[in-house]
């Protein structure tokens with residue numbers, strides 16, 4: 001467990017940061033009465049078989065997500081015994097009613113909505129409350145109650161109304177948090193920045209059994225249970241990750257927009273092709289998607305049907321930004337030339353697809369419809385061309401699907417998208433890239449920008465290096481920055497520019513590292529490409 005803690009204030013009135021980052025004490029003393037006064041409170045607690053709830057049911061924290069101008073999803077999952085092998089958190093089989101409330105203030109003096117949801121084993125004891133009737137562009141605080149237990153408080157935010165540019169948005173994004181490889185310090189530091197919105201680009205969990213996936217720096221803690229294949233195993237794995245207080249703090253601080261990558265299912269899977277042959281991969285996909293839905297603050301319309309889940313979607317932030325969240329695993333053709341780094345003719349075959357035809361058509365349509373200042377693609381795998389010293393490319397990334405790479409980037413150019421920005425995870429390294437119409441022509445114009453986040457932990461501590469002095473940058477002149485330290489990316493979007501701060505922590509194999517900004521870049525409105533500015 002991480003030893004890092006939140007609030008350091010010495011005043012007697014807790015700051016917001018104490019409430020969100022470590023202040024369970026405040027919620028305990030302020031309010032049972034508020035929720036308790038609500039008529040549905042009497043219906044609280046449990047029905048059906050099973051003893052009354054004994055331990056705290058809110059061990060996995062709270063989350064919110066998918067904000068639009070009037071609504072947001074509030075999430076929690078009940079688990080008095082989070083690591084129970086049946087994945088049901090020690091609750092067995094019973095129906096449980098949970099109340100929620102959402103307020104303008106963190107002390108819940110001005111509650112604006114209340115309601116309740118019933119959950120049970122078929123939902124993995126997850127609660128997804130889609131709260132409507134909120135005001136646009138506003139901060140809210142929320143919490144849940146179940147029986148005598150009160151959840152921690154979360155902060156969330158609605159999107160600005162359509163047409164509103166607003167004064168700006170602080171958005172942070174992260175990916176790749178192998179629980180065994182390190183402490184989730186980067187999530188803690190992200191929470192301390194108090195962003196308005198968080199994007200998670202996948203590898204939220206890793207599927208491996210203990211000892212099967214070791215970083216160069218070893219492991220600091222073990223996965224519980226074997227490699228995940230059954231629903232119970234995926235449920236248990238998500239619960240184990242959420243026992244980490246740094247991850248819970250990152251969820252509690254802001255609404256999230258999430259997409260999975262490969263490890264939420266199986267390393268490097270593609271469509272219905274698993275990494276290694278296995279008898280019923282469709283059933284494994286179904287288990288993985290069901291647990292993903294249960295554990296993420298997604299809308300009911302994202303609920304999977306068997307082995308399929310519809311996750312690609314656009315979330316608008318007023319007219320400042322459209323976030324097009326993509327799924328680059330479920331509909332892809334299998335990796336060309338046997339996967340890995342290859343010099344591979346098939347990678348250029350225009351009939352191959354990374355997104356699938358339906359998602360591609362949808363995305364190109366979203367480009368044509370967009371009037372946003374920034375069109376941001378929240379997705380998983382490396383978009384820019386990247387060749388190694390043998391001239392090989394990654395068959396897992398967009399380079400392995402050059403038809404898709406071409407059609408999507410030409411699509412945003414043809415649609416006149418004002419400021420296209422691709423956000424990427426997966427590769428456990430920070431990168432800042434200029435996207436080109438033709439990477440083989442040095443005079444080809446820059447047509448977009450890509451920001452790639454390093455991992456939260458995956459790969460271990462990493463090492464600091466001169467970010468401009470690496471053969472990858474010499475070979476690929478459109479790539480402007482690289483860092484192999486762990487971290488996340490903090491962005492600030494305004495009508496004039498997007499600023500990106502590449503945040504790093506010096507170590508993850510011990511808790512408590514401070515974060516610093518390794519490099520900062522600005523993308524100016526209508527000027528794709530990167531200008532390095534002094535870090536902050």
Ligand code: FE
Nearest residue numbers: 176203426458
């Ligand atoms: Fe990863």
Ligand code: CA
Nearest residue numbers: 203261262426
């Ligand atoms: Ca990945």
